[in-house]
Each structure stands twice: as C-alpha cells, then as structure tokens.
Amino acid sequence: MGKKVALTGNEAAAHAIRQIEPDVIAAFPITPSTPIPQAVAQFIADGEMDTELVTVESEHSAMSACIGAAAAGGRVMTATSANGYALMWEMLYIASGMRLPIVMAVVARALSAPLNIHGDHSDIMGGRDTGWIQIIAENSQEAYDGLIQAVKIAENKDVMTPALVAMDGFNISHAIEIWEMEDDKAVKDFIGEYKPLFPLLNTDDPVTHGAWAPPNWYFEHKMSQLKGLLAAKDVVAKVGKEFGEVFGREYGLYEAYKLDDAELVIVAAGSVCGTTKDVVDKLREEGQKVGLLKIRLFRPFPYKELADALQSAKAIAILDRVSPAGAQGGPLFNEIRSALYDTPTRAPIINYTYGLGGRDTQPIHINSVFDRLKKIVETGKIEKQFDCLNLRGEWR
Amino acid sequence: MALLNELAKKKEGLVSGHRLCPGCTHSVIMRQVFAAADTDKYDIVIAAATGCFEVSTGLYPYTSWNVPWIHTAFENAASTIAGVETMYRVLKRKGKVKKDIRFIAIASDGGTYDIGLQALSGAIERGHQFLYICNDNNAYQNTGNQRSSATPFGGSTTTSPNGKVKFGKEQPRKDIMSIIEGHHLPYAAQASPSNWRDLMNKVKKALDVNGPTYINVIEPCTTGWGFPPEKAIEIAQLAVDTCVWPLYEVENGKIKINYKPQKKLPVVEYLKPQRRFAHLFKKGNEHVIEEFQRQVDEQWEWLLKREECGL
Ligand SMILES: Cc1ncc(C[n+]2csc(CCOP(=O)(O)OP(=O)(O)O)c2C)c(N)n1
Numbered sequence: 001m002g003k004k005v006a007l008t009g010n011e012a013a014a015h016a017i018r019q020i021e022p023d024v025i026a027a028f029p030i031t032p033s034t035p036i037p038q039a040v041a042q043f044i045a046d047g048e049m050d051t052e053l054v055t056v057e058s059e060h061s062a063m064s065a066c067i068g069a070a071a072a073g074g075r076v077m078t079a080t081s082a083n084g085y086a087l088m089w090e091m092l093y094i095a096s097g098m099r100l101p102i103v104m105a106v107v108a109r110a111l112s113a114p115l116n117i118h119g120d121h122s123d124i125m126g127g128r129d130t131g132w133i134q135i136i137a138e139n140s141q142e143a144y145d146g147l148i149q150a151v152k153i154a155e156n157k158d159v160m161t162p163a164l165v166a167m168d169g170f171n172i173s174h175a176i177e178i179w180e181m182e183d184d185k186a187v188k189d190f191i192g193e194y195k196p197l198f199p200l201l202n203t204d205d206p207v208t209h210g211a212w213a214p215p216n217w218y219f220e221h222k223m224s225q226l227k228g229l230l231a232a233k234d235v236v237a238k239v240g241k242e243f244g245e246v247f248g249r250e251y252g253l254y255e256a257y258k259l260d261d262a263e264l265v266i267v268a269a270g271s272v273c274g275t276t277k278d279v280v281d282k283l284r285e286e287g288q289k290v291g292l293l294k295i296r297l298f299r300p301f302p303y304k305e306l307a308d309a310l311q312s313a314k315a316i317a318i319l320d321r322v323s324p325a326g327a328q329g330g331p332l333f334n335e336i337r338s339a340l341y342d343t344p345t346r347a348p349i350i351n352y353t354y355g356l357g358g359r360d361t362q363p364i365h366i367n368s369v370f371d372r373l374k375k376i377v378e379t380g381k382i383e384k385q386f387d388c389l390n391l392r393g394e395w396r
Numbered sequence: 397m398a399l400l401n402e403l404a405k406k407k408e409g410l411v412s413g414h415r416l417c418p419g420c421t422h423s424v425i426m427r428q429v430f431a432a433a434d435t436d437k438y439d440i441v442i443a444a445a446t447g448c449f450e451v452s453t454g455l456y457p458y459t460s461w462n463v464p465w466i467h468t469a470f471e472n473a474a475s476t477i478a479g480v481e482t483m484y485r486v487l488k489r490k491g492k493v494k495k496d497i498r499f500i501a502i503a504s505d506g507g508t509y510d511i512g513l514q515a516l517s518g519a520i521e522r523g524h525q526f527l528y529i530c531n532d533n534n535a536y537q538n539t540g541n542q543r544s545s546a547t548p549f550g551g552s553t554t555t556s557p558n559g560k561v562k563f564g565k566e567q568p569r570k571d572i573m574s575i576i577e578g579h580h581l582p583y584a585a586q587a588s589p590s591n592w593r594d595l596m597n598k599v600k601k602a603l604d605v606n607g608p609t610y611i612n613v614i615e616p617c618t619t620g621w622g623f624p625p626e627k628a629i630e631i632a633q634l635a636v637d638t639c640v641w642p643l644y645e646v647e648n649g650k651i652k653i654n655y656k657p658q659k660k661l662p663v664v665e666y667l668k669p670q671r672r673f674a675h676l677f678k679k680g681n682e683h684v685i686e687e688f689q690r691q692v693d694e695q696w697e698w699l700l701k702r703e704e705c706g707l
Binding site: 024066098 | 439440441442450456457459461463466467469470471472474475479481482483485486492493495497517518521573636
C-alpha cells in the first residue's frame with residue numbers, strides 16, 4: 001500500500017529514482033533540479049539504494065556517461081534543467097540515435113540570457129526534436145508516477161528510446177504538495193527487471209556501438225529510430241493503463257478536463273493546468289461551457305487524439321511557456337493548429353506566451369483568456385492571434 | 397615479455413578491413429596495445445573519440461573491432477568510458493557480470509588536448525579505472541590537418557599556414573603530460589610506436605594499475621605531416637632520437653626516462669623529411685628552427701633534471 005506524503009516535486013522525483021534504483025546515475029547540479037542528485041547522493045550514503053552516482057564535471061559528461069553506462073547494459077537515469085539540458089543537446093541526439101532507454105527528470109527552466117533560474121519550457125521545447133520521448137507533469141504526483149512509467153516505456157522492446165519527464169521549475173520542483181508514494185517493492189515489481197539487448201560488457205559477443213553511417217545508411221537508421229519513437233505512443237497509453245490497474249491512478253496520452261461539450265477551450269501543459277482547472281470549475285459553476293486539454297505526452301505528439309478531443313470547441317487558446325522565437329506562434333500552438341487542419345473543425349485558434357522566466361500566472365490571467373475566447377465566438381473576429389499573459393504593458 | 401613470434405599469435409582486437417591511410421600508425425599502435433594486453437587474464441572494452449581512427453574502423457555496416465567498442469562523440473571518450481566502467485563495477489558487484497574487464501579510451505590530440513580536456517580531467521579526478529591513450533598526430537587530421545594545441549611550434553597546418561608574413565604555428569605545443577601529471581594519477585607515460593617494446597611495457601603496466609592511467613603516443617601522419625607512407629616509423633624514431641618526443645613515464649609522481657639517445661640528434665633531422673616544416677628551411681626562417689631547438693632542449697634538460705632529483 002502506498003502512503004500519502006507531503007514533499008516537493010524534486011523529492012517526488014528523488015523517491016521515484018530511489019525506488020527504481022537504477023544501476024548508474026550520472027548528474028551535475030543545476031537549479032532547480034539540484035535537490036534531485038543531492039537527495040540521491042544522500043539515499044546512497046545512507047544505504048537506502050544500491051546505485052552508483054557518477055558526479056561528473058558537466059552535463060555534457062553526465063549524458064555521455066549515461067550513454068556509456070546504458071550501452072554497457074544497465075538501467076541509467078539522470079536529472080537536469082535549462083543550460084544543463086542545453087549543454088547535453090549534442091548527447092541527447094546520440095542517446096536516442098543509439099536507442100538507449102535512459103530516463104531523465106527535467107525540471108524545466110528558462111534559458112539564458114538574461115540569466116534566470118526560474119521555470120518555463122525553453123529547455124524541453126528547445127530539445128523537442130532530439131528523438132526523446134517527452135512527458136510533461138502537472139504536479140508532483142504526475143512527476144513521480146511519470147518517472148516510474150517512463151522506465152517501462154523507454155525499455156519496451158518496440159520503443160528502445162530515451163524518455164524524459166518534465167516538471168515546472170519551482171512551481172512543482174520546490175512546492176510542497178500531498179501525493180501518494182507507493183511501496184518500494186510495488187514499484188520494482190511494476191517496472192520489472194531490465195534485460196539489455198546488446199550489452200557492451202558481453203565480451204563473448206563483441207558489438208560495435210555508435211558506428212558512423214554514411215549517406216547510404218544514415219537515412220535508414222533515422223527512420224528506423226523514428227519507428228521506435230512513434231511506437232511509444234501506444235506504449236505510453238498501455239503503461240498508463242497498467243499503472244492505473246496497479247496503483248489506481250490511470251494515465252492516458254492527454255487529460256480532457258470538462259472537455260466533452262466545451263466550447264471555449266484552453267490547451268496547455270505543466271503546472272498552469274492546475275490553475276486552469278480551478279478557473280474552469282468556477283466558470284462551469286456559472287454555466288459557461290469551458291474546458292482544458294492538458295498535454296501529457298508531447299513527443300511523440302499524439303496529434304490525431306488531440307485533434308479529436310478538440311472537436312466540440314468553438315474557440316481555442318493555446319498556452320506556450322516559451323517564446324515563439326520567430327515562428328508563427330509557440331511550439332504547442334503550431335502542433336495543435338497543424339493537427340486540426342485535417343479535421344472538420346475550423347474553430348478560431350489563438351496563442352499566448354505565458355510564465356517566462358518564472359512569471360506568475362494567476363486565475364485572473366486564465367480568466368482573461370476565456371474572456372477573449374468568448375469575445376471571439378461572439379464577434380467571429382480574432383483581433384490578436386498572438387498575445388502575452390501577465391506581461392508588463394501591451395505586446396505590440 | 398613474450399617473444400615476438402608468440403605475440404604474433406595473440407588474438408587481435410583490431411582486424412583487417414579498416415580504411416586508414418596507407419602508412420597510418422593508428423593501427424600499428426593499436427596492434428601493439430593488444431599485443432601488450434594480458435588478454436588471457438582479462439577482456440578489453442574500448443571507447444573511441446571521433447577522429448580518423450574512429451571513422452576508418454567503425455563504418456556501418458562494417459567494423460574492424462573484434463572487441464566491444466563504443467563511439468559517441470568527439471569530446472567525451474573519457475566520460476563515455478567512465479559510464480561504461482561505472483556500469484561494469486555495479487554489474488560486477490551485483491553478480492551480473494563475471495569477467496574481468498579492462499577499459500581503454502582512445503582519442504587523438506584534438507579530442508584530448510583541446511575539446512576533450514575537460515571530460516578527461518573529470519574522469520581522471522574521479523578515479524575511474526581506465527587507460528586513456530592519446531594518439532597524438534599533432535593536428536585535427538580527420539578534418540584535413542587543422543592546427544591543434546598539440547601542433548608543434550613552426551608547424552604548418554591549414555589553419556596555421558606559413559605565408560608571406562607567417563611561419564606556421566606561432567605557439568609551442570601544449571604540455572599535456574604536465575597537465576595530466578597535475579592530477580596525481582598513478583601512472584602516465586609518453587611512448588612511440590617506433591620503440592614498441594617500451595610502448596608495450598607501458599600499456600601492460602597501465603592496464604594493471606588500479607585507477608586512471610594515461611599514455612601519450614606519437615602518431616606520425618603521412619598525409620598531414622607530408623612524408624612517404626613507408627617512413628612513418630622512421631619519423632617516429634627521429635622524434636625520439638631528437639628528443640622532440642622524449643620517452644618517459646611518471647609512476648606515482650616519480651619520473652623515469654626510458655630512452656636516452658646515445659647521440660641526441662639535432663631537431664633539423666626530424667624536421668627535414670616532413671613537408672609541414674619545409675618552409676622553415678627557407679632563408680629568413682632560421683630563427684624558427686633555432687627556437688624549436690631551444691624549446692626541445694629546455695624540455696629535455698628539465699626532464700633530465702627531474703629524474704636526477706628523483707622527482
Ligand atoms: C551548463 C550549466 N550547468 C550548471 C549550471 C548551474 N550552476 C550555476 S553556478 C554553479 C556553481 C559554480 O561553482 P564555482 O565555479 O565553484 O563558483 P562559485 O559559485 O563556487 O564561486 C552551477 C553548478 C549552469 N549555470 N550552467
């Protein structure tokens with residue numbers, strides 16, 4: 001039986017890692033994920049987990065050592081944020097290209113400059129095309145549950161792809177919440193034992209890992225890798241269901257919150273979904289048909305399922321916690337709008353950037369989004385396709 | 397050490413079919429490494445940094461490696477092998493791996509002196525048990541002979557060319573051995589494939605030490621340095637005999653010079669047969685050769701003095 005605990009998101013991730021008990025962790029501290037390797041180091045020092053922690057000299061080496069360790073043939077995890085994630089960038093492609101089921105907790109944070117240590121999605125969105133499975137958590141419980149599921153998803157033989165579970169810096173990582181921690185043994189039984197496919201340490205059957213592939217082979221490798229990533233969609237759903245059967249909390253590819261008949265819909269990911277749910281509840285009490293589509297699996301992007309879930313909408317607002325950086329809207333906006341193109345709905349769709357560098361997003365701001373959607377439905381006009389929430393002054 | 401005809405019968409870790417240039421000494425060095433390793437007692441696993449040696453031996457769908465081998469990127473052979481070695485210790489402790497395995501990281505000067513220095517320093521400081529071999533060919537040869545911090549003073553490369561007003565690389569080589577020594581690791585050495593018994597002794601010793609070890613090997617490059625393929629070992633020998641490349645080892649902080657040329661040759665003997673130094677023999681560049689000789693002498697005197705003082 002699990003037990004209710006009141007701990008931070010970082011502690012939730014650390015306990016998940018303790019219970020998963022990977023063979024090797026290689027990590028380098030960076031705010032706001034630092035408490036994760038610290039807690040792991042303490043667990044190891046207290047004999048509470050049998051894991052080797054490699055205290056590397058940089059995140060680049062953290063991911064390099066994770067790759068070496070995973071190729072050697074054991075379970076491997078790490079954690080990082082922001083510039084650390086960016087410093088790993090080269091190695092993220094290599095981990096996924098080598099089909100190594102590494103699992104990483106990313107405490108999502110803004111990227112410099114200006115230097116900022118607070119939450120947003122600049123890191124994970126910057127790495128969205130690195131071939132990793134990306135799961136985004138709304139709260140500590142989802143971060144904890146997600147990391148446990150990620151092990152099983154990444155190691156699935158049809159997938160064999162590294163996976164990250166992201167939680168918002170500070171909003172989740174440093175906030176104390178009540179969540180359910182399962183029994184150590186139950187977690188171990190759920191993930192099962194890892195059996196590597198081509199371990200480097202099997203010297204009786206020497207394998208060459210990380211060969212180079214010229215134009216007559218590279219393409220095939222990348223497309224075969226893509227199959228593994230795409231296969232993760234069904235596996236995420238399957239593992240989410242199994243998790244529900246065992247622990248009572250079922251997970252899908254996304255969460256539809258009061259969405260069935262919703263006409264005004266917000267699409268978002270991460271901790272802002274908690275705030276949005278509160279606002280949806282209040283507006284529903286007033287009789288307004290509002291709802292939230294919460295993204296859980298961002299890579300591979302389950303575009304068909306998400307588009308289907310949006311068919312009742314008369315107006316949609318996508319919240320991106322990252323600057324669009326010269327594109328026509330943020331990454332989530334582009335994905336959703338593209339997914340809807342092939343469907344009957346022609347609901348107007350707008351985009352907000354919010355929460356950059358830890359900027360607070362409160363119910364009043366979410367309310368303003370629903371107000372805007374209401375006005376669009378009433379007037380049939382989109383005055384501003386892109387806007388900012390809680391920015392000092394007007395944006396353009 | 398075993399006789400040559402016995403060594404020749406040993407299992408090869410690097411087999412034929414690779415795509416190295418004719419006359420390249422990467423494979424020569426690697427075969428000496430495998431000949432030195434006690435493969436009856438332990439198995440070998442290798443991590444390679446991106447570079448000539450890596451691209452010419454691991455070209456999908458082929459491989460020249462008869463032992464487990466991993467390549468990930470340019471700057472991280474040390475951190476990659478650190479991960480492999482860590483997993484080995486864990487799985488050994490957990491009873492999932494039974495064999496005795498030793499670990500070797502191979503990189504060249506670019507991946508060691510320059511971009512890989514941080515990862516190497518970190519891995520040595522953490523005390524992973526691995527042998528790091530730097531095959532030093534004095535430049536970024538895989539990308540077409542660009543300068544590295546190991547390029548010798550006066551050497552011409554594509555990014556430190558000699559021209560109307562420049563004489564090639566204007567700075568002396570980085571003293572990587574001193575940097576490595578500064579980590580106070582149990583064993584570090586400098587070797588040359590021309591002195592193969594010495595190289596093999598060093599490899600054998602390094603693989604038996606508990607902790608990180610480092611061997612810097614001169615790796616003459618026929619293409620980048622500009623000499624006929626059959627001259628590679630001769631050039632390496634000239635580097636040793638001119639003391640451009642002293643053979644020495646540092647064991648627990650104490651230096652031992654393994655080879656003192658009976659007659660220390662002037663550096664011009666080493667420079668003359670190589671195209672990369674040809675411009676130094678033009679009128680007006682005498683001072684560069686003089687300076688080169690001065691740097692070599694200074695380094696050699698310093699090593700001799702250290703040995704004499706037991707440091
Ligand atoms: C790539 C990257 N990784 C991690 C960090 C987080 N970080 C910021 S300062 C710091 C420690 C600095 O230590 P040190 O260089 O000894 O300077 P000190 O602050 O101790 O004077 C770390 C780990 C970062 N900013 N960027």
